[in-house]
Amino acid sequence: MNLMDMMTTSNHTLKGRDVLTWLDFNQTDISQLLARAQDLKENKHNSTLNGKTLGMIFEKSSTRTRVSFEVGMVQMGGHALYLNTRDIQIGRGETIADTARVLSGYVDAIMYRTTSHEKLTELAEHASIPVINGLCDIYHPCQALADVFTILELKGRLSGVKVVYIGDGNNVAHSLMVLSAMMGMEVVVAAPTGYQPDPGIVKKAQQVAEENNGSVKVETDPSIAVQGADVIYTDVWTSMGQEEEAKERLTALADYQVNEELLRIAKDDVHFLHCLPAHREEEVTASVIDGPHSAVFQQAENRLHVQKAILQSVIGTPNS
Helix, strand or coil: CCHHHHHHHCCCCCCCCCECCHHHCCHHHHHHHHHHHHHHHHCCCCCCCCCCEEEEEECCCCCHHHHHHHHHHHHCCCEEEEEECCCCHHHHCCCHHHHHHHHHCCCCEEEEECCCHHHHHHHHHHCCCCEEEEECCCCCHHHHHHHHHHHHHHHCCCCCCEEEEECCCCHHHHHHHHHHHHCCCEEEEECCCCCCCCHHHHHHHHHHHHHCCCEEEEECCHHHHCCCCCEEEECCCCCCCCHHHHHHHHHHCHHHCECHHHHHHCCCCCEEEECCCCCECCCECHHHHCCCCECHHHHHHHHHHHHHHHHHHHHCCCCC
8 A cells, every 4th residue: 555545545634633743643644644745745736724824933943944834834725924932922921821822712723943842742732723843952843754755755665764863863863763763764873972862762762663663773883873874864963052062062073974985885875864954064065965865955845745744634624
């Protein structure tokens, strides 16, 4: 059964669900989202969210998250409302619970890009409408769904594909581990001591992998990690809010740069992914990110399609 068949034959619905972390979902859920994303990529414009409104709360600036969610709503006949925390009362002392209740009376879903997973879960707890994690300090689920969708397009399959994430074991790494494990993939994270992914999330991802014929490992040597890799992935070493640690991070992660030498150890048809923005000649060389193995702009575009799939699934009509 292919992804489109799985979507059309299942009676399972995601309507009304929060999307905070993929640990709350299963392989069938993800297969349906991927199939829906494939369909929406091929048929960009529809009216399935006509009259629907997405409230987008931003504590952190963004290019891909804002534009892809906003354009996605417009392409499906809906509307997206940009809410910067400097411009709404949540940034001036109104409680998250009150904000959740107020917005629940105005919009059909909330996308929250925040500095704290605790804030995200509190908002979801008090909202009566779906809440979507646009990024927090622990997870970045929308990015991971775009990553996996891109890998499916590049490789034609997910099961058994080896993905190696190199560098800072951050929120991007956490969501990539969980979702790749759920789809039966082999995941290796190569990071130095002190920058490895959260052990608790690694353990949860390994449990997910056991249930879905995948695997999750953490390694310190990138040259060992990338042996037999189908996909190599990295992210910036210094994210927003970590600027004071920049010098320390550059030193600690210097041996984890993705370069031509590292790519030669992987499979000949290896693909390179990066969630962007990228710092060329830091975490990745220009020759790699701008070279023939790179699929970073296909990956960036796919943020639009997977987020449309999420939106259509959680706030669309049952048959949309």
